[in-house]
Amino acid sequence: MNLLGSLLLVVGALFCFLGALGLWRMPDVYNRIQAGTKAVTLGTLTTLLGVALIQPGWWPKLLAIGGLLLITNPIGSSVIARALLRAGVDPWHRPEADKRGTP
Template sequence: MRLLADIFLLIGAAFTFLGALGLLRMPDVYNRIQAGTKAVTLGSLSILLGIALLFPDWWSKLLVIAGFILLTNPIGSSTIARALLVAGVKPWQKSGEGVEK
């Protein structure tokens, strides 16, 4: 059980790292929101599962935390994206072929 928990903790750490890397590497705020939301949500849920396997007495608390993450992350990211769109922040477009200036 310890090995499985460690695997989930490593997967969670990897996805969290990739989400943070996406925040640095993506070209605009809309892509950054997507990278932060999707990767970090999966990473944090994997970390919670790894912790739950290590400490079985904490299942109920970790389940509440996971529900909170699954409920608030998509709502928060879509609200931020909508506010940016209303504020007039334009999505990034690659300049090159097929794009008129």
């Protein structure tokens, strides 16, 4: 159980890392939100599951954190995205010239 839980912690941390990497690599703010929200949400849920396996007695509080996170995190992202759209930030489009394949 301890081992499996620790493994899940690594997987969760990996997803969080991927989310942060997406935050860094994506070309515009909308895509950054996408990468950030999805990967980090799953990463956090996996982490919570891992902790629940390591310390089974903590599951009620972990479930509460997970549930709240699952509701608040996407709402937060949508609220930011809507604010950006209303403030007039246009989404990035792939430039046509790019399709030929730039180096």
